[in-house]
Amino acid sequence: MAKKLPKRSEDYSKWYNELVVRAGLAENSGVRGMMVIKPYGYAIWEKMQAQLDKMFKETGHQNAYFPLLIPMSYFAKEAQHVEGFAKEAAVVTHYRLRTTADGKGIEVDPAAKLEEPLIIRPTSETIIWDTYRRWIQSYRDLPVLVNQWANVMRWEMRTRLFLRTAEFLWQEGHTAHETKDEAVREAEQMIDVYAEFARDYMAMPVIRGVKTPTERFAGAEETYTIEALMQDGKALQSGTSHFLGQNFAKAFDVKYLSREGKLEYVWATSWGVSTRLMGALVMTHSDDNGLVLPPKLAPIQVVIIPIFRKAEQLEQISAKAREIMDKLRAKGISVKYDDSDNYKPGWKFNEYELKGVPVRIAIGPRDLENGTVEVARRDTLEKFVIPSEGIDLYVENLLDKIQNNLYERALAYRNEHITSVDSFEEFKDVLENKGGFVLAHWDGTAETEAKIKELTKATIRCIPLDFDTSEEGKDILTGKPSKRRVLFAKAY
Amino acid sequence: MAKKLPKRSEDYSKWYNELVVRAGLAENSGVRGMMVIKPYGYAIWEKMQAQLDKMFKETGHQNAYFPLLIPMSYFAKEAQHVEGFAKEAAVVTHYRLRTTADGKGIEVDPAAKLEEPLIIRPTSETIIWDTYRRWIQSYRDLPVLVNQWANVMRWEMRTRLFLRTAEFLWQEGHTAHETKDEAVREAEQMIDVYAEFARDYMAMPVIRGVKTPTERFAGAEETYTIEALMQDGKALQSGTSHFLGQNFAKAFDVKYLSREGKLEYVWATSWGVSTRLMGALVMTHSDDNGLVLPPKLAPIQVVIIPIFRKAEQLEQISAKAREIMDKLRAKGISVKYDDSDNYKPGWKFNEYELKGVPVRIAIGPRDLENGTVEVARRDTLEKFVIPSEGIDLYVENLLDKIQNNLYERALAYRNEHITSVDSFEEFKDVLENKGGFVLAHWDGTAETEAKIKELTKATIRCIPLDFDTSEEGKDILTGKPSKRRVLFAKAY
Numbered sequence: 001m002a003k004k005l006p007k008r009s010e011d012y013s014k015w016y017n018e019l020v021v022r023a024g025l026a027e028n029s030g031v032r033g034m035m036v037i038k039p040y041g042y043a044i045w046e047k048m049q050a051q052l053d054k055m056f057k058e059t060g061h062q063n064a065y066f067p068l069l070i071p072m073s074y075f076a077k078e079a080q081h082v083e084g085f086a087k088e089a090a091v092v093t094h095y096r097l098r099t100t101a102d103g104k105g106i107e108v109d110p111a112a113k114l115e116e117p118l119i120i121r122p123t124s125e126t127i128i129w130d131t132y133r134r135w136i137q138s139y140r141d142l143p144v145l146v147n148q149w150a151n152v153m154r155w156e157m158r159t160r161l162f163l164r165t166a167e168f169l170w171q172e173g174h175t176a177h178e179t180k181d182e183a184v185r186e187a188e189q190m191i192d193v194y195a196e197f198a199r200d201y202m203a204m205p206v207i208r209g210v211k212t213p214t215e216r217f218a219g220a221e222e223t224y225t226i227e228a229l230m231q232d233g234k235a236l237q238s239g240t241s242h243f244l245g246q247n248f249a250k251a252f253d254v255k256y257l258s259r260e261g262k263l264e265y266v267w268a269t270s271w272g273v274s275t276r277l278m279g280a281l282v283m284t285h286s287d288d289n290g291l292v293l294p295p296k297l298a299p300i301q302v303v304i305i306p307i308f309r310k311a312e313q314l315e316q317i318s319a320k321a322r323e324i325m326d327k328l329r330a331k332g333i334s335v336k337y338d339d340s341d342n343y344k345p346g347w348k349f350n351e352y353e354l355k356g357v358p359v360r361i362a363i364g365p366r367d368l369e370n371g372t373v374e375v376a377r378r379d380t381l382e383k384f385v386i387p388s389e390g391i392d393l394y395v396e397n398l399l400d401k402i403q404n405n406l407y408e409r410a411l412a413y414r415n416e417h418i419t420s421v422d423s424f425e426e427f428k429d430v431l432e433n434k435g436g437f438v439l440a441h442w443d444g445t446a447e448t449e450a451k452i453k454e455l456t457k458a459t460i461r462c463i464p465l466d467f468d469t470s471e472e473g474k475d476i477l478t479g480k481p482s483k484r485r486v487l488f489a490k491a492y
Numbered sequence: 493m494a495k496k497l498p499k500r501s502e503d504y505s506k507w508y509n510e511l512v513v514r515a516g517l518a519e520n521s522g523v524r525g526m527m528v529i530k531p532y533g534y535a536i537w538e539k540m541q542a543q544l545d546k547m548f549k550e551t552g553h554q555n556a557y558f559p560l561l562i563p564m565s566y567f568a569k570e571a572q573h574v575e576g577f578a579k580e581a582a583v584v585t586h587y588r589l590r591t592t593a594d595g596k597g598i599e600v601d602p603a604a605k606l607e608e609p610l611i612i613r614p615t616s617e618t619i620i621w622d623t624y625r626r627w628i629q630s631y632r633d634l635p636v637l638v639n640q641w642a643n644v645m646r647w648e649m650r651t652r653l654f655l656r657t658a659e660f661l662w663q664e665g666h667t668a669h670e671t672k673d674e675a676v677r678e679a680e681q682m683i684d685v686y687a688e689f690a691r692d693y694m695a696m697p698v699i700r701g702v703k704t705p706t707e708r709f710a711g712a713e714e715t716y717t718i719e720a721l722m723q724d725g726k727a728l729q730s731g732t733s734h735f736l737g738q739n740f741a742k743a744f745d746v747k748y749l750s751r752e753g754k755l756e757y758v759w760a761t762s763w764g765v766s767t768r769l770m771g772a773l774v775m776t777h778s779d780d781n782g783l784v785l786p787p788k789l790a791p792i793q794v795v796i797i798p799i800f801r802k803a804e805q806l807e808q809i810s811a812k813a814r815e816i817m818d819k820l821r822a823k824g825i826s827v828k829y830d831d832s833d834n835y836k837p838g839w840k841f842n843e844y845e846l847k848g849v850p851v852r853i854a855i856g857p858r859d860l861e862n863g864t865v866e867v868a869r870r871d872t873l874e875k876f877v878i879p880s881e882g883i884d885l886y887v888e889n890l891l892d893k894i895q896n897n898l899y900e901r902a903l904a905y906r907n908e909h910i911t912s913v914d915s916f917e918e919f920k921d922v923l924e925n926k927g928g929f930v931l932a933h934w935d936g937t938a939e940t941e942a943k944i945k946e947l948t949k950a951t952i953r954c955i956p957l958d959f960d961t962s963e964e965g966k967d968i969l970t971g972k973p974s975k976r977r978v979l980f981a982k983a984y
Contacts, residue, residue: 030566030622031559031610039554039638046555062531063538067523068612068643068659069582072589074522076597090561091586091600092612095647097564097579105568108583108609117600118523120560120584120612130522140834146531151560151643155587167560342632 005354007288012232016283020161023291023355025278033159033166040355041278043299045169048277049149051201051296052171055193061145061173066127068151069118074126078251081125084218088155090120090166120153125219125244125270128174129252136176136266138257143186144176152274162279163236163492170274176266178258180245183267184222187243190271191224194239202277203294203406204228204284205414206238207437209462209487214446217270221245227461227487229414230283233435235461235489238280241271279492284410285379291356292378294406295399302328302335302395303352307345307364314339317363320388324361324373327392333399353378358402359395363388379405420485424476427488431458437489441482443475452477458488497846499780504724512653512774515783515847525651525658532847533770535791537661540769541641543693543788544663547685553637553665558619560643561610566618570743573617576710580647582612582658612645617711617736617762620666621744628668628758630749635678636668644766654771655728655984662766668758670750672737675759676714679735682763683716686731694769695786695898696720696776697906698730699929701954701979706938709762713737719953719979721906722775725927727953727981730772733763771984776902777871783848784870786898787891794820794827794887795844799837799856806831809855812880816853816865819884825891845870850894851887855880871897912977916968919980923950929981933974935967944969950980 005022006014021027025041028034037045053063069092075082096112099105121127132144149171159165173190177183191208198204206226216223220242228238249255249265258264285292295301304324306317321337328335336357338348345362352360360376367373373391376383379402386394417436421427430438442448442460453459455477463469469485497514498506513519517533520526529537545555561584567574588604591597613619620638627636641663651657665682669675683700690696698718708715712734720730741747741757750756777784787793796816798809813829820827828849830840837854844852852868859865865883868875871894878886909928913919922930934940934952945951947969955961961977 027626029559029619031561031563031619034559034561036559036623037557039556042556043554045557062535064531064534065529065661067521067526067528068645069523069526071523072598072600075589082598087589088587089589090584090610091589092582093585093600094583094609095580097567097581097583097611106564106574108564108585117586118582119589127521127523131528134519153560169557 005288005290008231015288016279017161019286019290019354020279020282025282025291026161028161033156035161035165035167037169037275040299044281044293044297045275045278047297047299048197048201049171052193052197052273053149055197056147056171056173059189059193061147061175063148064146065148065150066124066131068121070121070124070127072117072119074130075119077126078219078247080247081219081251089122090153090155092118092120121150122152122154123270123272124148124150124152124172125174125248126252129248129254129268132174132176132266133252133254136254136256139178139259142176142178142256142266143182145173145186146175147171147173160279162275162282165275168275170272172270172272175269176249176254177269178256178264178267180267183245183269184243187222187224187241187269187271190269191226191239191241194241194271194273195226198226198228198238199407201294201296202281202284203296203403203410204238204280205407205411207462207464207487208466209464211240211462212446212449212460212486214449215460217242219244219247221247224465225462227437227489228280228284229417229436229489230280230492231413232283233417233490235437235491236276236280236283237461237491238277239271239273242269244268244270285406286356289350289381290354292406293356293358295358295403298356298358299334300336300352300355300357301333301399302359302361303348303357304335304337304361304363305345305348305352306337306339307362313365316368317365320363320368324388324391328395331392331396333392333395349376359398361391361395377402379409418487421476422473427458427476428456431456431488431490435490437461437487439469439485440476440488441473441484442486443478443480443482448475448478448480452488456490458490461487461489461491463487497780497782500723507780508771508775509653511778511782511846512771517770517774517783518653520653525648527653527657527659529661529767532791536773536785536789537767537770539789539791540689540693541663544685544689544765545641547689548639548663548665551681551685553639553667555640556638557640557642558616558623560613562613562616562619564609564611566622567611569618570711570739572739573711573743581614582645582647584610584612613642614644614646615762615764616640616642616644616664617666617740618744621740621746621760624666624668624758625744625746628746628748631670631751634668634670634748634758635674637665637678638667639663639665652771654767654774657767660767662764664762664764667761668741668746669761670748670756670759672759675737675761676735679714679716679733679761679763682761683718683731683733686733686763686765687718690718690720690730691899693786693788694773694776695788695895695902696730696772697899697903699954699956699979700958701956703732703954704938704941704952704978706941707952709734711736711739713739716957717954719929719981720772720776721909721928721981722772722984723905724775725909725982727929727983728768728772728775729953729983730769731763731765734761736760736762777898778848781842781873782846784898785848785850787850787895790848790850791826792828792844792847792849793825793891794851794853795840795849796827796829796853796855797837797840797844798831799854805857808860809857812855812860816880816883820887823884823888825884825887841868851890853883853887869894871901910979913968914965919950919968920948923948923980923982927982929953929979931961931977932968932980933965933976934978935970935972935974940967940970940972944980948982950982953979953981953983955979
């Protein structure tokens with residue numbers, strides 16, 4: 001690591017962008033708005049995927065795969081959906097290229113124009129419900145509990161690595177049910193799964209809630225969300241789960257023969273999280289030295305670095321390091337030994353700090369004499385000299401401690417940044433000077449919601465489900481009566 | 493299962509298509525040439541992925557992700573590559589839709605035309621080598637050993653589920669090396685990995701070999717292949733690994749500072765297998781009753797079916813079934829208990845035969861009395877009544893036996909269908925009446941290769957590496973001298 005990262009306090013946005021690139025998570029590609037997810041970043045995403053996939057399967061879901069391209073006409077079938085989704089999309093209009101007349105280049109072959117343009121999926125409700133029509137005839141075919149891991153594309157003009165890119169990776173669950181109740185329970189179950197994943201694996205506290213009609217998914221009757229708070233005081237929507245009612249069943253004519261022998265429309269949900277979680281992970285824990293990764297998602301949990309002058313010392317240290325590695329690996333801990341000779345230990349310390357490796361073990365000649373090692377925690381940057389005997393148990397416990405500490409630290413920050421306000425002046429002041437979530441009264445109209453957004457850039461992140469905000473009060477802007485506070489914030 | 497499958501002997505192609513759909517592997521979508529991979533099919537693909545991914549990581553590779561869309565101009569940079577790949581491709585020309593003038597529909601917004609068309613990746617060499625230019629400066633950055641799991645698109649006019657679809661899923665490894673030798677070794681290592689996977693997991697014998705220049709990957713200097721034989725006597729190319737020389741490094745200007753301090757072009761490989769392996773798996777083992785799955789890739793390895801008349805009997809049988817299930821699961825065997833009451837046991841027997849479940853256990857009231865169960869093997873359709881005591885060990889061994897038997901059976905069939913011929917008449921006769929691989933002399937020219945293809949539809953599958961075919965002889969068509977036999981076949 002040649003130069004230092006920008007400081008968060010000086011330029012948060014620049015800090016984030018440089019960190020993502022320099023830690024080896026992702027970079028911009030030669031194609032506008034599309035990123036390359038680099039091996040180190042992808043390794044974290046794989047860990048997220050593996051855990052989420054396990055949780056989906058434990059709740060009865062199976063994976064499947066649906067086409068990347070969706071005929072344009074499908075989007076027109078669900079009225080709200082087309083408004084929300086089909087507009088900023090990548091459109092395939094031709095299926096062949098040809099050599100140019102001069103024989104030197106290639107060009108689109110005008111003769112190979114598709115009769116109907118195809119859209120690269122921005123989300124797959126339409127193609128999936130077109131498929132479910134064939135899969136579902138009777139109540140015996142229900143529920144359908146299917147998830148897809150896929151790439152999707154939304155033509156974003158202003159992009160940021162992980163947070164907003166034209167192409168991103170995600171999973172999208174699409175389920176079909178006999179009854180409204182069952183579908184609502186499914187949508188709620190999946191937002192709970194996301195909240196549990198965020199808490200227990202990402203060490204990221206989230207607030208569960210429902211979106212206002214304005215902020216709902218296009219085509220949903222209810223959108224559940226988990227909202228996290230980043231270190232700059234902005235909220236980040238980290239996962240959503242939608243109760244879709246019978247909207248898509250009606251649009252794609254998906255009916256089933258009920259237990260009572262009647263033809264009924266099917267009830268639906270959809271739910272998803274994306275590589276946006278990578279951005280959330282980075283911005284929840286990292287510091288001015290670089291990434292801070294929770295041990296459960298760290299591709300490398302422990303790095304061992306030898307400190308030596310002579311080759312003979314290295315040999316002895318390496319023997320010790322291998323002994324420690326074996327013990328750690330036997331406990332399922334992932335460990336890397338960096339004995340490369342082209343960089344000095346100090347450079348390596350910085351490099352693995354930048355990469356967020358939770359625990360660093362340094363071993364020098366004096367450690368060998370004393371039967372000790374030096375252990376450094378990435379989360380607190382503390383160092384301890386401890387006996388190398390029993391190091392495996394020590395590290396195992398330390399990883400748990402770090403995982404918990406990261407959560408507690410983020411939770412404390414988040415809790416300090418939930419502010420109740422009762423006037424619009426206060427509201428603006430908190431947004432401006434403190435940041436974070438603001439609990440305020442709202443009169444329940446889309447007009448007021450829009451006006452507040454226009455005036456402050458803050459949006460209603462959700463009507464919280466995790467704590468009771470019901471209470472008589474007056475809308476901070478209009479003074480009209482309100483029955484509960486809702487959660488505002490500026491957001492990514 | 494209402495009606496029987498078509499017989500292989502009567503209409504192999506129809507048998508395949510119906511089997512894939514009715515076993516729940518895949519189906520055509522509403523989008524031309526694009527398939528839906530259904531949950532049962534996807535579960536098999538996931539098992540393939542998991543094992544391959546493990547083997548890739550064991551050989552030092554990491555995963556990453558590169559953009560779906562590639563600028564048209566990138567394809568023009570490597571002359572052979574553009575000929576082979578960029579032509580039948582899905583082309584994105586616009587990035588926005590708009591509401592039609594009547595407000596009722598949507599249409600492509602002509603104002604949102606891209607300056608340069610983007611191609612949906614048919615393969616990713618171009619975008620990846622454009623990226624590697626940024627990643628590689630010095631020999632210390634080498635080797636780069638990266639793999640990507642992704643969807644790709646090739647605009648095929650005549651499609652068949654899994655075997656040839658416009659969109660398919662695959663993995664593509666792309667590696668960069670200091671030396672030619674190292675790159676060649678990598679390409680060879682990966683074809684070995686594929687051959688090992690085919691043999692040990694798919695129970696599918698393959699012949700390793702190199703492609704003739706005509707059949708090489710566009711941009712490769714050497715293409716290694718594994719060729720399998722389907723039950724209808726046609727070959728199926730199941731995986732390829734390419735030594736790309738310095739072609740892509742030169743096209744994308746990827747140089748590194750060597751150990752000697754000189755700027756050199758990087759050496760490259762790429763290698764891939766796709767959902768085509770699903771088609772290969774189906775066609776290698778299955779029979780007129782349905783799928784036959786090798787235990788190592790079967791989503792359900794054992795199904796238990798109760799045989800009963802009265803509810804009281806079902807209760808007792810279920811208790812026994814749960815006991816057996818627990819024992820099997822403790823051995824890591826996946827087992828399903830089908831006590832659904834809407835179908836009779838006979839229907840269920842057929843259904844799980846259709847789905848290729850390797851082992852079926854039936855338990856009836858008499859079994860309870862006698863302390864037995866009935867075990868049926870999917871591969872041989874044999875049934876055995878055996879003591880329920882020790883059933884877990886029995887099934888564990890049986891699954892191994894089935895895995896081995898499937899391989900041995902496929903190997904025997906394959907070996908019976910490698911025929912050496914010395915005249916063109918014989919060549920045509922074998923292709924026409926026996927099928928399979930034909931070992932014949934070839935004069936080494938592209939002209940003869942093309943002529944033979946034109947006359948017989950047979951192509952040179954490979955110059956085998958698994959056995960020595962060198963021997964003086966005469967080309968079967970031209971009579972010109974030849975130094976070794978090559979492997980011909982009609983192919984998918």
